[in-house]
Each structure stands twice: as structure tokens, then as C-alpha cells.
Amino acid sequence: MARVNNWQLGREMSYWYPESRPEKQFAAVFDINKCIACQTCTLACKTTWTSGKGQEYMLWNNVETKPYGFYPLSWDLKLLEMLDGQQWSPDGSTYEGSTIFESAPAGERVLGWRPEDEDYAYPNVGEDDCAGQIDGGASLQMPHMAWFYYLARICNHCTYPACLAACPRGSIYKRPEDGIVLVDQGRCRGYQECVRGCPYKKVFFNPMTGTSEKCIACFPKIEQGLQPQCFVNCIGKIRLAGWISKPGEEREDNPIDYLVRIRKIALPLFPQFGLEPNVYYIPPIHVPTSFTRQMFGPGVDDAIAAYKKAAAEGDDDLTGLLGLFGSTEEVLSRWNRSGETITGFNDKGEEAVRVPLREPVSIRPSYDKLYQITRVNCP
Numbered sequence: 001m002a003r004v005n006n007w008q009l010g011r012e013m014s015y016w017y018p019e020s021r022p023e024k025q026f027a028a029v030f031d032i033n034k035c036i037a038c039q040t041c042t043l044a045c046k047t048t049w050t051s052g053k054g055q056e057y058m059l060w061n062n063v064e065t066k067p068y069g070f071y072p073l074s075w076d077l078k079l080l081e082m083l084d085g086q087q088w089s090p091d092g093s094t095y096e097g098s099t100i101f102e103s104a105p106a107g108e109r110v111l112g113w114r115p116e117d118e119d120y121a122y123p124n125v126g127e128d129d130c131a132g133q134i135d136g137g138a139s140l141q142m143p144h145m146a147w148f149y150y151l152a153r154i155c156n157h158c159t160y161p162a163c164l165a166a167c168p169r170g171s172i173y174k175r176p177e178d179g180i181v182l183v184d185q186g187r188c189r190g191y192q193e194c195v196r197g198c199p200y201k202k203v204f205f206n207p208m209t210g211t212s213e214k215c216i217a218c219f220p221k222i223e224q225g226l227q228p229q230c231f232v233n234c235i236g237k238i239r240l241a242g243w244i245s246k247p248g249e250e251r252e253d254n255p256i257d258y259l260v261r262i263r264k265i266a267l268p269l270f271p272q273f274g275l276e277p278n279v280y281y282i283p284p285i286h287v288p289t290s291f292t293r294q295m296f297g298p299g300v301d302d303a304i305a306a307y308k309k310a311a312a313e314g315d316d317d318l319t320g321l322l323g324l325f326g327s328t329e330e331v332l333s334r335w336n337r338s339g340e341t342i343t344g345f346n347d348k349g350e351e352a353v354r355v356p357l358r359e360p361v362s363i364r365p366s367y368d369k370l371y372q373i374t375r376v377n378c379p
């Protein structure tokens with residue numbers, strides 16, 4: 001085992017291979033508060049990549065309702081129960097528990113488990129099921145007593161992938177040019193150690209080909225400077241793809257760096273697992289943080305406070321950057337705000353898109369003089 005730096009844990013940790021960060025690292029931010037669980041992303045991926053034989057059950061992108069939704073069944077609960085003592089230092093800066101690499105049983109590389117076939121049988125389990133009940137006459141306050149939220153998930157193209165560490169044949173690799181994690185279909189012999197090792201259960205075994213398959217971050221599009229299918233088809237405009245800088249090299253004009261490392265409003269999924277996942281979530285503001293703290297780490301309270309403050313007090317930079325989500329098919333590697341205009345730039349440094357700080361709103365008079373009728377206006 002090598003010692004590597006995991007900035008999400010605030011410490012070094014043990015990993016099967018030495019630290020080797022790619023030239024650029026594919027990364028994304030998902031704003032959970034905007035997801036409506038329409039599953040358009042799921043279908044965009046399904047029809048693009050997994051409509052073949054043996055892929056029927058595969059959802060490289062899925063959207064599950066938390067707290068009771070899972071795909072596969074109980075994917076996170078099972079591992080959380082296996083992983084002892086997930087405590088952070090009192091100030092939240094350092095993870096003091098063990099990662100799934102550090103807790104691996106003797107003779108194994110990763111603490112993991114392999115789902116049964118039935119665990120993939122219920123992709124809609126727990127959908128729209130609430131935590132808690134509202135008594136008659138009670139009013140809702142923030143955070144809500146009764147809550148659920150939608151968690152959209154793809155492969156996290158982790159900096160320290162457990163799928164890669166677990167593969168005894170070295171069939172999984174992380175591309176040095178963009179950090180995308182792929183399975184070499186020619187080398188894979190279907191041992192399924194990657195399925196067992198990935199804590200997010202984002203590798204799937206294809207019984208027809210006898211090999212493992214997974215999300216490829218739509219790399220043929222990424223190579224053309226375009227965002228993946230699940231991003232550009234997202235109805236809620238919750239997603240932004242880009243590049244996260246190496247720790248210590250973050251830039252204010254990089255949209256992902258700004259949200260993740262500078263403003264710290266987007267957080268990794270289960271950072272305590274130790275993979276340094278590269279999909280970041282703006283946590284749901286209506287959910288008690290006693291639940292989301294375990295899922296997104298100790299930064300969740302500050303992230304929610306910053307997000308709410310931006311809306312309440314008119315934080316123009318943050319509000320403006322959130323307006324770039326879903327605004328273009330191009331990957332945005334740089335952005336700036338000039339007054340009321342937010343501009344996104346592509347990988348070549350060219351202007352890709354321009355959005356207004358606030359969408360113009362027109363409110364028509366409720367009384368229409370021309371037709372002499374009164375209409376109801378909804379604000």
C-alpha cells in the first residue's frame with residue numbers, strides 16, 4: 001500500500017497504487033435542490049450506451065429518492081454498516097475514521113460486497129417515500145419534518161478508484177489526459193472484483209459478454225469539448241461538467257473550483273469511503289443535516305448556509321454561476337461576471353455562452369383592456 005494525499009479527508013491515506021493525478025480531472029457539480037426526478041438523464045444514458053443484450057438492468061445514471069431509494073438495493077447502507085467509526089475531528093477538517101482501503105480485510109484490497117441479482121430488481125424502490133409524518137394542523141418549517149430528496153448518481157471517476165484497486169488483472173485504468181475511469185474490455189475476464197469493490201456500485205457485470213461495464217463519462221463527447229448526455233438532457237438544469245484543479249492549484253475563474261473549493265457549497269458523496277469522488281453535490285436545504293452530514297461530510301451545514309444566503313442577500317457571483325448550469329452543451333473551463341452578465345468559456349478559451357444574472361420577468365396587468373377581461377396572474 002502507498003501513502004497518498006486525499007484532500008477531502010484532510011489527511012494522507014493508504015491506497016493500492018501511488019498518487020498519480022491526471023493532467024486534468026473530469027468533475028461535475030449537481031444541485032440537488034433543482035432535481036425533479038424526471039429520469040430524463042437516466043433515459044438519455046440508457047438509450048445512448050446500455051440498450052444492448054446483457055445491459056437490460058444497467059443504469060449507469062440513476063436517480064433515487066433518499067432516504068428509502070437505492071439502486072442496487074441498500075448500496076450505501078450495507079457499506080456504512082460494515083465501515084466502523086466514521087468520525088471526523090471536532091472542527092470537521094480531518095477524517096479520523098478508516099476508509100474502505102484502510103479497513104480492507106486481510107488478503108483483500110478493499111472493504112466491499114457484491115450485490116445479488118435481486119438487489120437490482122427494484123430501481124424505483126422508495127420512490128417519493130417521505131421520512132416522517134406531518135400531524136394534522138401542523139405547519140412545515142425548515143428543515144422539514146417530513147422530507148425526501150432526489151439523488152442523481154453516475155460514476156464519480158474517483159481520484160482513487162476502488163474498482164481499479166480491486167481488479168486483479170489491471171483491466172481498469174484512469175486516463176491521464178482527463179481522469180476518466182474505464183474498463184479495458186479486452187483485458188477484463190469478468191472476475192467482478194470491481195463490482196464488489198466500488199462502494200457506489202457503479203460498475204455492472206454483463207453476463208452476455210462476460211465483462212464489467214461502467215459509465216464512460218461520454219468520453220467521445222468530452223474529447224470534443226461537450227458535456228455528457230445526462231448533463232445536456234437534464235430538465236432541471238441541475239448539472240455542470242468541468243475540470244477540478246489539483247489540490248492547492250484552485251482558481252476562482254474555474255467554475256468547479258469556485259463551487260467546490262472556494263465557496264465550498266458543493267460536497268463529495270460519502271467522502272469517508274476515501275475514493276476522492278469527483279461528482280460534487282449542493283446538498284438539499286430542506287433536509288435535517290443530521291442525515292446529510294453522513295452522506296456529504298461535515299461541511300454540509302456551512303454549504304447550506306452559503307446557498308441560502310446567496311438567495312436571500314443577492315450574492316451575485318454565486319447566483320450568476322448557478323445560472324450557467326444547463327446553459328450550453330460545451331464544457332465550461334472558465335467563467336466570469338461583469339455586472340449583470342455571466343460568461344462561460346470553453347476549453348479553447350472561446351466564449352461559449354452568456355447568461356443574464358437574473359432572468360427577465362414580465363408580469364402582465366391582471367385586467368386586459370383590449371378584451372375587457374380579468375386574468376389571474378401567478379407570481
Ligand code: SF4
Pocket residue numbers: 154155156157158161162163164181197198199200201202203214275
Ligand atoms: S464510482 Fe465506482 S466505478 Fe466509478 S471510478 Fe469510483 S470506484 Fe470506480
Ligand code: SF4
Pocket residue numbers: 034035036037038039040041042063150152233234235236237238
Ligand atoms: S434529468 Fe435532471 S432533473 Fe431530471 S432526474 Fe435527471 S438530474 Fe434530475
